[in-house]
Amino acid sequence: MTGEVRIGTSGWVYPTWRGAFYPKGLVQRRELEHISGLMTSVELNGSFYSLQRPSSYQAWARQTPEDFVFAVKGGRFITHLKQLRDVETPLANFFASGVLALEAKLGPFLWQLPPKLRYDPGRLAAFFDLLPRTTSAAAKLAERHDERLPDERAWTTTDTDRPLRHALEVRHPTFLVPEFHDLLRAHDIALVVSHTAGKFPYLEDVTADFAYVRLHGNQALYVGSYSDSELDEWAAKIKTWAVDHDVYVYFDNDTDAVAPHDAVRLATRLPVPPTRPHTIAPTQ
Template identity: 70%
Template structure:
């Protein structure tokens, strides 16, 4: 069977989008609703900066169509401050913050490493062993949250579903072929990051899905994608899905309001309709 394609943006709360992508006068609380009528997925990036609340995840679930999917970015406290070490409690807190309230709309979990963190196979092995692979396991992990989540934790799942995890790297040492072996051994997806040559470009499928982050073709977070570039990305995504691999692609070139238009243009090239 062919895989499924999900295309969207990294985040949706951007003041410069208002009046340019979002219609003038659109209530801020309806921006996700509007975006979800144009794309079929979005990457939640507020979860990277701080633990969100269950009520927020519930609201996002309700504001989007039935077939919509969210990717959720793991917290920088885990990846950038703790640098993947001693993260048992932080992981429990992250999953207790409301992630599971997305229910059937919960897609892959994204873990973005800082550019100063080099490849360490043992460190990755240990971290990947901690990651829950089902929503039931995630709920059990969430139940071990610490006092910071008392009174605001979500520790249940409405069904037992598989969980996918993807890793984005930014240090040149990850070009080591042994890195791909670690990902494949744990079933972790490699993020294909198009970042204007700022970070290593690695294009490998290491799990049963592909995950692409489009940060800008020539200038990080700023430049848009030409029609030719979008044609090329459409070809890559189509090729993966023809091999039975699900594909997720998120545009992070939001600084000059390029992301939503590029996402819609890519979806059109793949004849996606919803």
Template identity: 65%
Template sequence: MGTSGWRYPPWRGVFYPRGLAQRRELEYLSRRMNSAEINGSFYSLQRPERYRAWFAETPEHFVFAVKGGRFITHMKRLAGVEVPLANFFASGVLALGAKLGPILWQLPPALAFDPERLAGFFALLPRTTSEAAKLAKKHDDKVKGAPLTETDADRPLRHALEVRHPSFRAAEYADLLRENGIASVVADSAGTWITLEEVTADFVYVRLHGDEELYASGYSEAALRGWARKIRTWQEGRRDAYVYFDNDIKVKAPDDAIALADLMAAG
């Protein structure tokens, strides 16, 4: 449970103590929650040394979810993406080692449900870190720095898909995810986009973008208790849950993440 990203100027002097060096922000956050989404990987390919630094700055059992590149999801729209996928994995994702959690793929709001397009994309996704390392070897010269095409151990890889077009309410979509073991992201977006709560994998991935105002409003105690109940239900079904707050504009995300974690701990 944690936040979507951690480097936000408005958080400084509010969540982060005044005078805290920017390079220590992840270290500070990782002592107050146990996970975070890496957002920079959505906007551009990162470098292996950056992933290594994030690994080194966080406690042993910290978990990173990594957001897949928008070049794959928004520009290529999932078609013809084998080399871009190779670049993504060669950019250093595997340097996270045992701290690597799910890979998040977020589709643009205008992209409608297309089962053939999705099935083709799902067929390319590596399901283990060894498969990811093998795919990474197909990278091209878009990778920054020395490509990372090896893994320290063979581990399962999980994938989650966040969709926003109303056509994804189709039962065929949930069936396709189940066939491929991919989680349907449960996204709360203050009514801006669809919310799907179908459980389609052995884990649940939740993104909380704002209770009443997208990216801005915080969650009341009653709202957090409601989410705590849902998470417990999923866990009782023997499913892991990854929960990230993305209501970062008014510095609500970190406090909401900590409050929900406290509610879960209190039972």
């Protein structure tokens, strides 16, 4: 294996995890610190619901180990409301909202399409062409933000130039065509391998220099802990992809706090970077 494997969860702020995963008495502001001592990445999904603040991204970066990475979920205003049409300014606002403040901890961007959005190669190609592929390009795009993001809230600089990666998660059966995979390869966009317990179509392919996996549950969306045999199967797939690709894996079966436990269980089956012991004392 030459690729780097990172395993984590989709988000980390869930009331049902308190006491079931987070130690009893651990204050909410230290939950990210706790989980980042047990895994090497998380998927930041608050950015899907609204534009976050640069100060939040800076705080998240401070609370995590030096080698930690955040995947960042693109805004639903772009994917679900605008459905990828006329999104130059919304993209500028998104990239000006503070994502570049993560600096070296900024990982891939996840763009999740709504279930009703059909395969439209022209619309997809136009969207892919707008996506910045370096932090310098993202900073330049961020400068074009509008009044929805006031200048005092905008972050339009980068500490250094780094490559950016993008992954696409689809949910409509019209994407089950070889041409879609070819389009992703032509634009260097990773296909999200999304396991949804049969709720949405399952696609499995590596279309970029990295693989991106989302495990939403083995019984229904967000429900069900993966069995040992299922985790063995996923570990085997990941090892194959990691021969020459980086791999990012995020558990989204957040019901009953099984996601973080499944992430730790999968990590024991793979040669992932060692976890950093945490020394957080529960606070009453």
